[in-house]
Amino acid sequence: MSEQIKAIFDKHDIKITNARSSILEVLKNAHTPLNYEQIKEKMETMMDKATFYRNIAKFESLGIVHKFESDDRKWYFELSTSIHAHFICEECHQIKCIDVSMGEVEGDVKSIVLKGTCKACK
Amino acid sequence: MSEQIKAIFDKHDIKITNARSSILEVLKNAHTPLNYEQIKEKMETMMDKATFYRNIAKFESLGIVHKFESDDRKWYFELSTSIHAHFICEECHQIKCIDVSMGEVEGDVKSIVLKGTCKACK
DNA sequence: TAGTGCAATGCAACTTAGTTGTAACTTAAT
DNA sequence: ATTAAGTTACAACTAAGTTGCATTGCACTA
Numbered sequence: 001m002s003e004q005i006k007a008i009f010d011k012h013d014i015k016i017t018n019a020r021s022s023i024l025e026v027l028k029n030a031h032t033p034l035n036y037e038q039i040k041e042k043m044e045t046m047m048d049k050a051t052f053y054r055n056i057a058k059f060e061s062l063g064i065v066h067k068f069e070s071d072d073r074k075w076y077f078e079l080s081t082s083i084h085a086h087f088i089c090e091e092c093h094q095i096k097c098i099d100v101s102m103g104e105v106e107g108d109v110k111s112i113v114l115k116g117t118c119k120a121c122k
Numbered sequence: 123m124s125e126q127i128k129a130i131f132d133k134h135d136i137k138i139t140n141a142r143s144s145i146l147e148v149l150k151n152a153h154t155p156l157n158y159e160q161i162k163e164k165m166e167t168m169m170d171k172a173t174f175y176r177n178i179a180k181f182e183s184l185g186i187v188h189k190f191e192s193d194d195r196k197w198y199f200e201l202s203t204s205i206h207a208h209f210i211c212e213e214c215h216q217i218k219c220i221d222v223s224m225g226e227v228e229g230d231v232k233s234i235v236l237k238g239t240c241k242a243c244k
Numbered sequence: 245t246a247g248t249g250c251a252a253t254g255c256a257a258c259t260t261a262g263t264t265g266t267a268a269c270t271t272a273a274t
Numbered sequence: 275a276t277t278a279a280g281t282t283a284c285a286a287c288t289a290a291g292t293t294g295c296a297t298t299g300c301a302c303t304a
Contacts, residue, residue, distance in 0.1 A: 014280095015270085015271055015272075015279095015280065015281075016271080016272095017270075017271075017280095017281065017282085019281080019282075020281095035261095036261075036262085037261095047282080047283085048282070048283050048284070049261085049262075049263095050262090050263075050264080050282080050283075050284080050285095051281075051282055051283070053261090053262060053263075054263090054281085054282090055281090068237070069191045069192075069193065069195070070191075071191065073191070073195065073260085073261065073290080073291080074261070074262095075261085075262085087229065087231075089229065090232070107209065107211065107238050107239050107240040107241045107243075107244060108238045108239045108244060109209075109236050109237070109238040110212070110237055110238040110239070111236065111237040111238065112234070112235070112236050112237075113233075113234070113235045113236075113237075114231050114233065114234050114235075115190070115231070115232055115233040115234075115235075116229055116230045116231040116232040116233065117229050117230045117232070118229040119229045121229075122229060122230060137251070137252070137299095137300060137301075138300080138301095139251095139252065139253085139299080139300075141252080141253075142252090157290095158290080158291085159290095169253080169254085170253070170254050170255070171290085171291075171292095172253080172254070172255080172256095172291090172292075172293080173252075173253055173254070175290090175291060175292075176252080176253085176292090177252085195261080195262080195289085195290070196290070196291095197290085197291085245304100246303105246304095247302105247303085247304090248301105248302085248303085248304105249300105249301100249302090250299105250300090250301100250302105251298105251299090251300080251301105252297105252298080252299075252300085253296105253297080253298065253299085254295105254296095254297080254298090255294105255295095255296095255297100256293105256294095256295100257292105257293085257294090258291105258292075258293070258294095259290105259291085259292070259293090260289100260290095260291095260292105261288105261289100261290100262287105262288085262289095263286105263287075263288070263289105264285105264286085264287070264288090265284105265285095265286085265287095266283105266284095266285100267282105267283095267284095268281105268282080268283085268284105269280105269281080269282065269283095270279105270280085270281070270282080271278105271279090271280075271281085272277105272278100272279095272280100273276100273277090273278095273279105274275100274276080274277085274278105
């Protein structure tokens, strides 16, 4: 288990389990948000989907992980970092992290998703 | 059937049916994007959900209607207008249309969804 | 206005991402 | 090592949206 993941467990005072460190390790190494299927493929530990979703829910409530919906009725997950936007291409379904500067918005923004057609598909 | 709806049928040269005009009429009168259940409640014409979703898909492909996913695994629909963003409150689940000005983005943007906590819930 | 072809509809069965109940098992603290 | 509290696997479930197909209805022609 990497130092970064260990620090997360320490900080939030939750039990260290194989399932949890495995999920976080995959998310740490990802360069883009991933859905359940994609995370499952990359994980070395086998686990039930119920376990996966319950842990993801816990991570989310602790602010460790951030989730959003794409246009395929699937949820995508990533480790929480600074607020940034995601561009989802409706043609190739690739997800790209982008920086956006926007005017003032009422309320706390936790996630920004743009959909459309990417440069390559245009 | 209102003039506005009639104009849509004329423009796109598609068959006028009760189901179609009923769906469009509801969307025309809505001040906010609606999901299937909400549209169903407001419609006077009864129709099967298969009919609803097939027509919505047709409207979408013609650019008449715009769709996006909220955080409840449901799709929300509205008549296509100028590009604007939607703010979805994760507490009260209300959807608010907002204007955002953002820097240049690669590709064509068709939808923008922000999620977070709205002013009232904060 | 009656007839006709093709598109739209209703029904029912299906798909699938995510959820829930529960008994068995781990973790971590004593 | 013991033990209580939290975690896991398994299987059954939920519900939004989809699909196949027989029937119906729109709109065009004569």
